[in-house]
Amino acid sequence: MNLKLGSLREIRALLGVVAFGLALGVLMGCAAQEGGDSYPNRSISYVIPFDPGGESDITARIQQGPLEEALGVSVVVSHQPGGGGALGWSELTRTEPDGYTIMGHNLPHIILQPMVRDDAGYETDQINQVYIFQSTPNALVVPEDSPYQSLEDLIRAAEENPGSITLGGSGEYTANHIGTLLLNELAGVEFTYVPFTGTGSAVPALLGGQVDGLMTYTTAALDMEEQGVRVLAVAAEERVSQLPDAPTFQEEGYDLVEGAFRGVAVPPETPEEIIQTLAEAFREVNNDPQVIEQMEELGFTLENLGPEEARELTQERREVYERLLEDLEELETG
């Protein structure tokens, strides 16, 4: 043998690389064999533009299994957080429109971000909506020891002390924030909105008495009810089944219907057949009895809006928000 020790080591390293390459090739071969020519024939990536553990993530986890059954291929959930979802959505506009990358989308985020930011990285119309499958209406809650027993009490207090009653909520230009602004407008009062970095950090602020109340989602209200939190009103068209004792804002005389809607979208210019296939699959998933049971238990309101209906809703809300923001601007400059 005329080989030096050094070169022997290098040969071994080379062999390692070759083996790794072979293994990779075999794996990719397996992936390619998964299906035939028609869409979908390989694994679909379902991207959540938020951190794991939130409402969007939990929904995706519940959907994952039934969605794989409906589409016949595997579905992989991953996360691309940042900028309140904007980083993911801006990435979506640059993604190949082949239907193998789908992304969660939320109202009102995708309407308000392009409206209030100079450049959100995407336009509302570029978020190619496939389906809206659930919503969480706003709920106004106060702590157990709060002096306010009803919505009327709270509004009267706000009338007497303009600006000094604080309502916490999740984020800025979110359904919670907009809901508070709309309530201010409808009731002619001035609640001070305190934005927290998520529902998770708003809840301790309420329980610890840092804010007078929360404009939060029905899911969080349901969580907190156990700890004695009172739900004064729900911003839905009819009472939410999980919170049967909480009146709607409409019953109390304020026409406030506001909340977050969650769905799924694909890149712009995705072929219509692909959108229809996906929409059909999500409709099927949303009608799965087990999915319905799990989602309702968590306090979600199920929605079944296909591509056109989702776009209609988006357009409708957009007009409301445009008007609201214009009024606000006038208030601030005037």
Place this chain on the structure above:
Amino acid sequence: MLELLVDAVIQNLSPGLFILIILGVIGGMALGAMPGLSVTVGLALLLPITFTMDPVSGLVLMGAFYMGAVYGGAFTSILVNAPGTPSSIATAFDGYPMTRQGRSEEAIVGVTIASVIGGLAGVAGLIFFAPLLANFVLNFGPQEYFWIGIFGLTMIASLAARSLVLGLIGGFLGLLLSSVGVAPVGGDVRFTFGFTYLQGGVPLIVALIGLFTVPVIIDMIANPGARHAEMMDGGGRGGAGVVWSTVRDVLSRPMNLIRSSVIGTVVGALPGAGGNIANLIAYNEAKRTSKRSERFGKGEVDGVVAPETANNAVVGAGLIPLLTLGIPGAPPDAVIYGVLLLHGLRPGPDLFVAQGPLVFTFMVSIAIAAIVMIPVGLIAGRALQRAVVSMPTRYLAPAIVLLTIVGSYAVRNNVADVGLMLLLGIAGYVLRELGIHPATIVLGLVLGPIIETGLVQGLLAASGLETPWTSFFTRPISLVIIAMTILAALWPLWVSRRDQRAREMQEEG
């Protein structure tokens, strides 16, 4: 309760669960050691596997994985100056110098003891003081978080050993970097310079990899022989001797372990702060109270023990607000929250009553995971340490380069983050040569959002008062933190004056 505890221990020692704990710890360690893959991401990857299990097994696996991941984060901190998770930032301050001195084995053994004790302390806090601590942390409002952030900034003084001015420059650079992107409160988009990508801000892990690890790679490439020569100077000792002498050494200063455990448990129970803050505070307090504080930053074993004790205490303590109030104490807890919800278990006071055996089995399993880290760390951990130490620089440097690229990409699955990492890395190298410690920049980056959020939310929440800013000075807990801040800020001045006086006395005498 005793009965529940005993039952839980017996449950956990059944072969099925015990094997899950071992697998969870090993898997967690491997992931934690990868810079860029955070504990949260690891738990999210694990989530689909737990669906196929019953709730107890799923939770036990996740708890063990979480514990192992926080421990694993220390390895890359120590061996290549790349904190595996933000919970191990401070571990690099003394861990990497120890490696340079050929004392990496001592550091690894030290963090193993620290992690086990911290892990057990956090679980003890969870089992015995959960309701008490939960009520206590609810008193922390925006004002208190603001002051905690300011308190953390006093660390600049101790990190910038040579020049306070350079330390402050680094700290403010970090604060500035933290303000890039969408404002945490208010939603304004700032300092993006027209790049929509910057809306997401500068992710902490990307900055960590760039500022800490890239300068080390540049060093290795610039002077490939230096690393090996320095390590050999340390004598290259090894074997059982080091293990026992380190164990005795670390245990001989129990105050460091107790103090760091308490810091980790309290900070972990706070919903607005987690391991990334706890490890920094624990390091600073260890340095401040140590009799050998001048050795910190140059390879002091207590400097790796303190942060690693605290961050593993966060694991158990973070579950306190989650299980009692339904509020995740740290981002990884949000994933565990998801598992509970998906299995139809709603966290809150009722969970303990309705699901007592399940909750106790889960809590005890985390303690057992902490104990399992002893054999796993001493066998697998030391094997990894030996492999990295004996690897020639010409292989190690490219391997770390690969690690930094994969790691910074994996944070948000974003290619642009790799570029940002390299940019920060070069800036970090230049700044380090100018005498600005990269840790001061990271400190600003970690604390900036807490300070800003606390300030704005505090002012808004107190808008009922005529002068909202006074609320920052009237709340009892705020006042305590303010007093601690003043003390911490003045401490280095007092120490230097004391030393000076001692020197004068000597000269006179």
